[in-house]
Amino acid sequence: MAEAKTPSKGRGGRSTTRSGAGSSSRTSRKTAANKTRSAAAKAEKPATETAEKSAFDPIVFSKDEDLKAYREMLLVRRFEEKAGQLYGMGLIGGFCHLYIGQEAVVVGVQLSLKEGDQVTTTYRDHGHMLATGMEPRGVMAELTGRRSGYSHGKGGSMHMFSREKNFFGGHGIVGASVPIGTGLAFANRYRENDCVSVTYFGDGAANQGQVYESFNMAKLWHLPVIYVIENNQYGMGTSVARASATTELCKRGQSFDIPGHQVDGMDVRAVKAAADFATEHARSGKGPMILEMLTYRYRGHSMSDPAKYRSKEEVQKMRTEHDAIEQVKQRLLSDHKLSEDEVKEIDKEIRSVVNDAAEFAQNDPEPDPSELWTDIYVEA
Amino acid sequence: MPTEILMPALSPTMEEGKLAKWTVKEGDEVAAGDVIAEIETDKATMEVEAVDEGTIGKILVGEGTDAVKVNTPIALLLTEGEDEGDLKKAESAKTEKTKSNGAAHPEADERPKAEPTAKSLEPDTEKLGKADGPVSVLVAMDKAEPPEDPEVPEGTEFEEQTVREALRDAMAEEMRRDGDVLVMGEEVAEYQGAYKVTQGLLEEFSARRVIDTPITEHGFAGLGVGAAFAGLKPIVEFMTFNFAMQAMDQIINSAAKTLYMAGGQMGCPIVFRGPNGAAARVAAQHSQDYAGWYSHVPGLKVIQPHTAADAKGLLKAAIRDPNPVIFLENEILYGQSFPVPKLDDFVLPIGKAKIARKGSDATIVSFGIGMTHALKAAEALAEEGIDCEVIDLRTLRPMDIDSVIASVKKTGRCVTVEEGWPQNSVGSWIASQLMVKAFDYLDAPVLSVTGKDVPMPYAANLEKLALPNPTEVVEAVKTVSYAK
Numbered sequence A: 001m002a003e004a005k006t007p008s009k010g011r012g013g014r015s016t017t018r019s020g021a022g023s024s025s026r027t028s029r030k031t032a033a034n035k036t037r038s039a040a041a042k043a044e045k046p047a048t049e050t051a052e053k054s055a056f057d058p059i060v061f062s063k064d065e066d067l068k069a070y071r072e073m074l075l076v077r078r079f080e081e082k083a084g085q086l087y088g089m090g091l092i093g094g095f096c097h098l099y100i101g102q103e104a105v106v107v108g109v110q111l112s113l114k115e116g117d118q119v120t121t122t123y124r125d126h127g128h129m130l131a132t133g134m135e136p137r138g139v140m141a142e143l144t145g146r147r148s149g150y151s152h153g154k155g156g157s158m159h160m161f162s163r164e165k166n167f168f169g170g171h172g173i174v175g176a177s178v179p180i181g182t183g184l185a186f187a188n189r190y191r192e193n194d195c196v197s198v199t200y201f202g203d204g205a206a207n208q209g210q211v212y213e214s215f216n217m218a219k220l221w222h223l224p225v226i227y228v229i230e231n232n233q234y235g236m237g238t239s240v241a242r243a244s245a246t247t248e249l250c251k252r253g254q255s256f257d258i259p260g261h262q263v264d265g266m267d268v269r270a271v272k273a274a275a276d277f278a279t280e281h282a283r284s285g286k287g288p289m290i291l292e293m294l295t296y297r298y299r300g301h302s303m304s305d306p307a308k309y310r311s312k313e314e315v316q317k318m319r320t321e322h323d324a325i326e327q328v329k330q331r332l333l334s335d336h337k338l339s340e341d342e343v344k345e346i347d348k349e350i351r352s353v354v355n356d357a358a359e360f361a362q363n364d365p366e367p368d369p370s371e372l373w374t375d376i377y378v379e380a
Numbered sequence B: 001m002p003t004e005i006l007m008p009a010l011s012p013t014m015e016e017g018k019l020a021k022w023t024v025k026e027g028d029e030v031a032a033g034d035v036i037a038e039i040e041t042d043k044a045t046m047e048v049e050a051v052d053e054g055t056i057g058k059i060l061v062g063e064g065t066d067a068v069k070v071n072t073p074i075a076l077l078l079t080e081g082e083d084e085g086d087l088k089k090a091e092s093a094k095t096e097k098t099k100s101n102g103a104a105h106p107e108a109d110e111r112p113k114a115e116p117t118a119k120s121l122e123p124d125t126e127k128l129g130k131a132d133g134p135v136s137v138l139v140a141m142d143k144a145e146p147p148e149d150p151e152v153p154e155g156t157e158f159e160e161q162t163v164r165e166a167l168r169d170a171m172a173e174e175m176r177r178d179g180d181v182l183v184m185g186e187e188v189a190e191y192q193g194a195y196k197v198t199q200g201l202l203e204e205f206s207a208r209r210v211i212d213t214p215i216t217e218h219g220f221a222g223l224g225v226g227a228a229f230a231g232l233k234p235i236v237e238f239m240t241f242n243f244a245m246q247a248m249d250q251i252i253n254s255a256a257k258t259l260y261m262a263g264g265q266m267g268c269p270i271v272f273r274g275p276n277g278a279a280a281r282v283a284a285q286h287s288q289d290y291a292g293w294y295s296h297v298p299g300l301k302v303i304q305p306h307t308a309a310d311a312k313g314l315l316k317a318a319i320r321d322p323n324p325v326i327f328l329e330n331e332i333l334y335g336q337s338f339p340v341p342k343l344d345d346f347v348l349p350i351g352k353a354k355i356a357r358k359g360s361d362a363t364i365v366s367f368g369i370g371m372t373h374a375l376k377a378a379e380a381l382a383e384e385g386i387d388c389e390v391i392d393l394r395t396l397r398p399m400d401i402d403s404v405i406a407s408v409k410k411t412g413r414c415v416t417v418e419e420g421w422p423q424n425s426v427g428s429w430i431a432s433q434l435m436v437k438a439f440d441y442l443d444a445p446v447l448s449v450t451g452k453d454v455p456m457p458y459a460a461n462l463e464k465l466a467l468p469n470p471t472e473v474v475e476a477v478k479t480v481s482y483a484k
């Protein structure tokens, strides 16, 4: 059981909490030297106690865990490919930001969450929704702007929510989801439950002012929030180095004494290990933690991105050498002794789920015109 | 049956593009995600990736083909178990594809280039007509006089330009003229602008004057204000004005109010510019019209042009103006072409409306993209014998209310058109001014056609309902004319 965490107790225990975080991290975290599979991290000496640039050795996954990770990641990938296709056909409009390449991040984190934990993210949200258990049909129907979509067609790709699954959006404004995720954590603390709020945002978003305002409050009040920075190396067409004075984003909490860790976001097991560590930290009243996931998006920023800012070779290298799904597939075949046919069977299954969602989303009717005027206020 | 690979839409407003290059040939095997072709729009070149795995059976649209409509089959893909025979079958079957294009927006960005005649001063009525119900019976207009503009000397030549090009030229000309003018914003330099408005500026003016910023609107807007206090003349681009809400405090508390608070010592010569209002299907957080918001604020000048010529002449004026200027552009208008006078230094006065169409029965007042609805409605009404005068405000603050009053004194009726929400809108201010200053001349209450009083929905059918359209303008004019 997690200890009771009233705000007053938390405030009183600030200094102990800090040293507690330090010691527990020393035991459950491996050193950078042990790291082998990092996508883009350079091994480097930790700079400070609280913001070590560190790696989580991938924990060993059982066959069931690998199977689950494989299915979930593949679902996201196939779903996104289908969404891209429907966009090209004009069935999805506006902006559509695909998550292809980053699947291990949300799937790995989700594996260590429990009922009641909340998730918020940006406009690149389809993967997060599927990982929290939202229905592919409902998500796809929202993408096509139809009445059975999660927002009845009124939100679209960037703005979807599910109270049932504790998915709090889907936010179109870069940086805006960070205080919101922090507020969800505030509510957890206020209610004295042991839920954590996972707040995802991008490397570009990590420069927004409201991120730091949130960090300060989160640490000040010991809020159970995990800031997951999905560092996919680019904010639109701008590389991290061109936008950020310091590029090790895991250290961005230093001024607030928020511990931060860098993680190989292409390895679902490393992500899970890091998330286990961070959720334990947050649930036990020690406050926020930053996880910088080194990852990569294979597609353009949105569907209308000419992608002149990076080379084809760079993309190809990530795809062939670090692909998250391929890694799990290899383990399924070699470590867990699945046959090619068994893996193909899973692929087929996932494809049919996605095709069903797409079929549904194309045939579902548009919202009733009267929907234009609903949901502006709650009936008071 | 082989799978048809269709010409994809690569942006919210794309309707057609050039098939620039095939990177595969017939008989090549492809896997999902492989790049198979490159497509060019007027904004960018993009790659098309295969969605399924298979063999390229037949290429249907050759390299270099221009103006390929979205959703046209461009190649046939043979999937597992299919061969040449299936291709033949496919050809003889001549599949009738229904081309549902949910993303179609009446005023598409990539419209075909209009003939460079004065006629295209008016919006593309043919295209607008398609999606707009009753008004679509319109035929193309034949009246072709360029509107009188005292700033354009007699005999001036005109050149056809898109709004996008006109804005770029305005910035480039002012940057050549004054070394203190600089551009900053997200993706303005190396990426050439998210909407390609700053295309080529980095190359000409270097990274010292064309500056990519981090995604930190509040920070760089405030930094621009500080630089302006020090005498520089920054042009701050917001990727869209939706993101300027992050910077609202610096725009209003610092840029707009400092001259007053400093007793006139310190002005703020800055331009905040970028696309404003709805694009196509980008939903509530990306589709807001801020005309009413900024025009509320003393200390700011607010410009919202419609045509390329006005965009150019007014942006140049805004850059030279010693005050903070909000310059509201529109994504859908970027790709539209208009005649722009060929003059070395074409600068328009801020704060002057223009009569875009002369008429005597009713006055329609609008600005920015609202002008497309206003002009189209006026043409439809002319068919029915109602002769409207259409006024393009161009500047919202200081507002040229005198021109509106002069027109209403003539017509006795007024309808305003804008995309923003109704409460405290630009139209409501015009209505109140007319009530005070032209009460005796009004034969009917002033009506405002606005965006609906709801956040912008994503669904195609709801979005269309949320936006103002020519039909609503026609109805409003008939109402104030007691013509129904």
Ligand SMILES: Cc1ncc(C[n+]2csc(CCOP(=O)(O)OP(=O)(O)O)c2C)c(N)n1
Residues within 6 Å of the ligand: A122, A124, A172, A173, A174, A175, A201, A202, A203, A204, A205, A206, A230, A232, A234, A235, A236, A301, B186, B215, B217, B239, B243, B246
């Ligand atoms: C406040 C704000 N500014 C600009 C944008 C436009 N925009 C959308 S996504 C994006 C890039 C964000 O990059 P990053 O945070 O790295 O996330 P990623 O897209 O890589 O997932 C920009 C500039 C926005 N939506 N909101």
Ligand SMILES: [Mg+2]
Residues within 6 Å of the ligand: A202, A203, A204, A230, A231, A232, A233, A234, A235, A236
């Ligand atoms: Mg990024």
